[in-house]
Amino acid sequence: MTIIPADHSEHSLEQSLDHCIKCNICTAACPVSAVTDLFPGPKYVGPQAQRFRHERQPSPDESVDYCSGCRVCNEVCPTGVRIAELNARARARLVAERGIPLRNRLISRSELIGRLGAGPQAPLANAALSFKPLRVIIERTLGIAREAPLPPFSRSTFRSWFRRRRTAQPVATKGQVVYFHGCAANYYEPWIGRAVVAVLEHNGFEVLLPDQRCCGLPLLSNGDFAAARRAHEANIALLAPYALRNIPIVGASTSCTLTLKEEAPELLSMQSNTVRAVARQTYDIFEFLRMLHERGELRTDFRPIERTLPYHPPCQLRAHRIGRPALDVLELVPGLQLIETHASCCGIAGTYGLKVEKYQISMDVGAPLFDMVRRSGSTMALCDSETCRWQISHGAGVTARHPIEILAEAYGLVT
Amino acid sequence: MRTTLVIGAGLSGLMGALALAEAGLQPLVLAKGQGATHWTAGTVDVWGADERTPRQAIHEIGATHPQHPYALIGAHAVEEAIARFRALTEAARYPYVGGLERNVLLPTAAGALRPVALMPVTMAAGDVRLGGEMLIAGFRELRDFYPPFIAANLAAQGVAARGVYLTVPAAFRRREYTTVILARMFDDPAFRAEIGRQLHTQRGSATRIGLPAILGLRDPLSVVADLQRASGAQVFEIPTLPPSVPGMRLFTILRDAIERFGGRFQIGSEVLRGHGEECRLTAVWSEAAARQQEHRVERLLLATGGIAGGGIRTDHMGIIRETALDLPVRAPANRADWFSPRFLDPAGHAIYTTGVPVDPCLRPISMHGEPVYTNVAIAGATLGGTDTVRERSRSGVSIATGWAAGRILAGNAS
Numbered sequence: 001m002t003i004i005p006a007d008h009s010e011h012s013l014e015q016s017l018d019h020c021i022k023c024n025i026c027t028a029a030c031p032v033s034a035v036t037d038l039f040p041g042p043k044y045v046g047p048q049a050q051r052f053r054h055e056r057q058p059s060p061d062e063s064v065d066y067c068s069g070c071r072v073c074n075e076v077c078p079t080g081v082r083i084a085e086l087n088a089r090a091r092a093r094l095v096a097e098r099g100i101p102l103r104n105r106l107i108s109r110s111e112l113i114g115r116l117g118a119g120p121q122a123p124l125a126n127a128a129l130s131f132k133p134l135r136v137i138i139e140r141t142l143g144i145a146r147e148a149p150l151p152p153f154s155r156s157t158f159r160s161w162f163r164r165r166r167t168a169q170p171v172a173t174k175g176q177v178v179y180f181h182g183c184a185a186n187y188y189e190p191w192i193g194r195a196v197v198a199v200l201e202h203n204g205f206e207v208l209l210p211d212q213r214c215c216g217l218p219l220l221s222n223g224d225f226a227a228a229r230r231a232h233e234a235n236i237a238l239l240a241p242y243a244l245r246n247i248p249i250v251g252a253s254t255s256c257t258l259t260l261k262e263e264a265p266e267l268l269s270m271q272s273n274t275v276r277a278v279a280r281q282t283y284d285i286f287e288f289l290r291m292l293h294e295r296g297e298l299r300t301d302f303r304p305i306e307r308t309l310p311y312h313p314p315c316q317l318r319a320h321r322i323g324r325p326a327l328d329v330l331e332l333v334p335g336l337q338l339i340e341t342h343a344s345c346c347g348i349a350g351t352y353g354l355k356v357e358k359y360q361i362s363m364d365v366g367a368p369l370f371d372m373v374r375r376s377g378s379t380m381a382l383c384d385s386e387t388c389r390w391q392i393s394h395g396a397g398v399t400a401r402h403p404i405e406i407l408a409e410a411y412g413l414v415t
Numbered sequence: 416m417r418t419t420l421v422i423g424a425g426l427s428g429l430m431g432a433l434a435l436a437e438a439g440l441q442p443l444v445l446a447k448g449q450g451a452t453h454w455t456a457g458t459v460d461v462w463g464a465d466e467r468t469p470r471q472a473i474h475e476i477g478a479t480h481p482q483h484p485y486a487l488i489g490a491h492a493v494e495e496a497i498a499r500f501r502a503l504t505e506a507a508r509y510p511y512v513g514g515l516e517r518n519v520l521l522p523t524a525a526g527a528l529r530p531v532a533l534m535p536v537t538m539a540a541g542d543v544r545l546g547g548e549m550l551i552a553g554f555r556e557l558r559d560f561y562p563p564f565i566a567a568n569l570a571a572q573g574v575a576a577r578g579v580y581l582t583v584p585a586a587f588r589r590r591e592y593t594t595v596i597l598a599r600m601f602d603d604p605a606f607r608a609e610i611g612r613q614l615h616t617q618r619g620s621a622t623r624i625g626l627p628a629i630l631g632l633r634d635p636l637s638v639v640a641d642l643q644r645a646s647g648a649q650v651f652e653i654p655t656l657p658p659s660v661p662g663m664r665l666f667t668i669l670r671d672a673i674e675r676f677g678g679r680f681q682i683g684s685e686v687l688r689g690h691g692e693e694c695r696l697t698a699v700w701s702e703a704a705a706r707q708q709e710h711r712v713e714r715l716l717l718a719t720g721g722i723a724g725g726g727i728r729t730d731h732m733g734i735i736r737e738t739a740l741d742l743p744v745r746a747p748a749n750r751a752d753w754f755s756p757r758f759l760d761p762a763g764h765a766i767y768t769t770g771v772p773v774d775p776c777l778r779p780i781s782m783h784g785e786p787v788y789t790n791v792a793i794a795g796a797t798l799g800g801t802d803t804v805r806e807r808s809r810s811g812v813s814i815a816t817g818w819a820a821g822r823i824l825a826g827n828a829s
Contacts, residue, residue, distance in 0.1 A: 024593060323708070328417075
């Protein structure tokens with residue numbers, strides 16, 4: 001095996017610039033520059049502007065802040081330029097030079113927000129956040145768009161459910177799996193966590209739930225690399241003991257798992273053996289289930305589900321470069337038909353679409369997807385990523401569910 | 416589990432995937448990035464190296480050039496592939512016209528004349544032999560498309576032409592303009608109504624109007640019809656520099672057809688290596704976050720392109736490699752023989768004939784003619800064996816060998 005030098009990521013990132021042949025395929029695919037002049041496109045802001053970025057000189061342009069970080073440019077680039085990483089680092093430089101606005105400091109701390117809102121106080125918090133005059137005040141004071149989709153907090157967290165459940169667990173025969181639930185399943189959508197646990201246990205795994213922190217993606221995408229580093233270091237300390245024993249770490253939030261696999265190590269230049277061990281043991285839930293199926297170990301005692309549903313593979317799933325594992329697994333369910341949307345992005349890009357100056361951009365980016373979902377005539381759409389689901393519900397007016405919920409239903413599991 | 420793989424999402428990979436999908440094999444198309452479709456003009460050149468018609472050339476080439484991709488698969492297979500391609504585009508209501516009986520000369524964005532066998536119907540009125548005065552119209556905002564320059568070059572070749580600039584209507588003004596941004600504007604009836612009015616005013620005595628190939632992504636035929644009605648002249652598209660809107664239309668048509676037959680796409684996943692046992696490829700690995708993804712292989716179509724497309728890589732040491740599976744490559748023996756001293760040498764440069772040697776079933780073979788993998792077929796520019804750019808056979812070879820390789824792998828080649 002080749003030894004990768006410590007500065008491998010920076011080295012190859014800089015080198016990847018030279019692979020740009022200026023074909024503009026990224027510009028053609030970029031969902032943001034398609035709808036706004038504020039972002040001139042990945043080629044200009046990425047490989048071209050990068051030539052003018054130097055450690056000892058001020059950032060040459062601010063338009064990089066309008067990159068939503070969706071990574072569509074990386075996906076389509078025929079020569080392998082890592083444009084999204086260039087942009088994320090450039091934004092962090094900008095933040096380091098100018099400081100991080102209070103609004104971005106706040107919305108990037110999803111764990112803190114979750115702790116404040118979820119629990120017995122949830123109804124009050126939810127009522128407050130759906131009270132329009134208050135949202136107007138929040139918009140004027142903080143810059144969080146009044147219309148932006150904020151999910152309701154859950155009255156009880158996923159972790160408290162997991163701790164308290166008393167039902168007899170099936171006997172684990174296949175070994176142990178760590179579940180990395182992320183902030184969304186814990187504070188907003190505990191039913192997704194319950195579906196993950198049910199599906200894994202149904203397939204013979206013992207589900208472990210070690211302490212965990214926010215993966216830090218919102219911090220990375222808001223350019224707060226110092227806080228993101230603290231988050232990732234904490235998670236490595238909590239997860240490495242499992243990863244080093246080859247226990248898989250499975251998540252159903254595609255952005256959390258991508259952060260553990262690649263975003264945090266790469267953007268923060270964290271290359272230790274424990275960081276790599278955690279990255280290598282991390283799986284998207286459907287990637288994990290597909291692997292089981294390839295080994296002939298996935299239970300396929302599915303009940304038929306006679307439905308045709310639109311499925312949107314979120315950008316953060318496509319950035320794993322693992323194909324469409326949810327489609328691969330769900331096509332085993334008799335009767336179930338999923339139609340891939342081919343929309344490049346829903347627009348929300350984590351916290352991007354919450355910002356008052358970017359809300360309309362995010363809605364315009366998502367418009368082709370909303371249109372496609374509406375035209376499908378279905379009242380439900382599937383998507384693996386939480387903020388994308390909230391955006392799809394907001395933009396297309398349908399229920400958006402995680403594919404794992406459908407899988408649990410096909411297994412006949414009560415979650 | 417998908418074990419029928421296609422590597423590469425250019426024209427050859429897509430045609431191969433279509434053949435495999437139609438055979439019910441549910442191919443997975445893996446590609447490093449968006450395919451060469453977005454780089455091409457969207458026309459089909461089959462043969463333009465000499466005065467022979469495309470049909471004559473594909474039937475005769477075996478006699479003089481037995482290693483040519485057309486000779487390997489045979490003229491009948493080339494005709495079959497072209498017929499399938501035409502039927503597909505027709506069904507998608509974006510028909511390609513022309514044929515193998517003769518080449519049509521179409522103007523390029525430099526005002527040169529380029530021979531093509533088939534073209535989307537939106538380009539058909541560009542045939543210079545149709546006669547009559549041409550108006551070439553464009554936008555100052557679209558770089559690399561200069562109507563006065565195109566018109567002057569056409570006039571120098573005896574084609575009466577005049578170049579004018581149009582104005583982007585105020586409601587549509589943007590800071591940045593690309594072919595794709597303008598194509599989306601043409602999708603909007605309000606935009607093309609305004610452009611139609613401008614064309615009517617500017618038309619003068621022209622009977623045909625050439626515009627950059629940006630006349631809509633969704634329904635280009637309606638755009639052309641609307642502009643013709645408004646201007647009172649025939650309207651045609653002239654291919655632009657990348658990203659190519661006609662190429663993108665073609666990609667969408669092929670992708671939708673492949674998916675309709677059960678195929679799937681995974682773009683952004685470069686295949687890095689393969690593993691085989693006893694002349695059978697059993698698995699390949701693609702690049703992915705944190706660890707490579709393993710794909711088991713029952714059959715595989717390799718269409719990653721040649722030196723220009725990234726399927727074959729050369730380095731300054733003179734080492735030449737096929738990038739996905741590390742297959743044997745046939746190339747000039749010495750580094751010094753790669754290039755002719757003259758850039759525009761009519762004989763081309765030897766390095767561009769570099770490719771993976773194959774048997775008559777397009778299966779990769781060693782330099783000694785022994786089979787490497789019997790469940791792999793090679794298509795498109797990866798085949799090498801000829802300089803398709805100089806020959807003007809690039810997309811013809813891609814469509815024909817892609818389709819043929821897919822049919823062979825599916826076990827139903829004619």
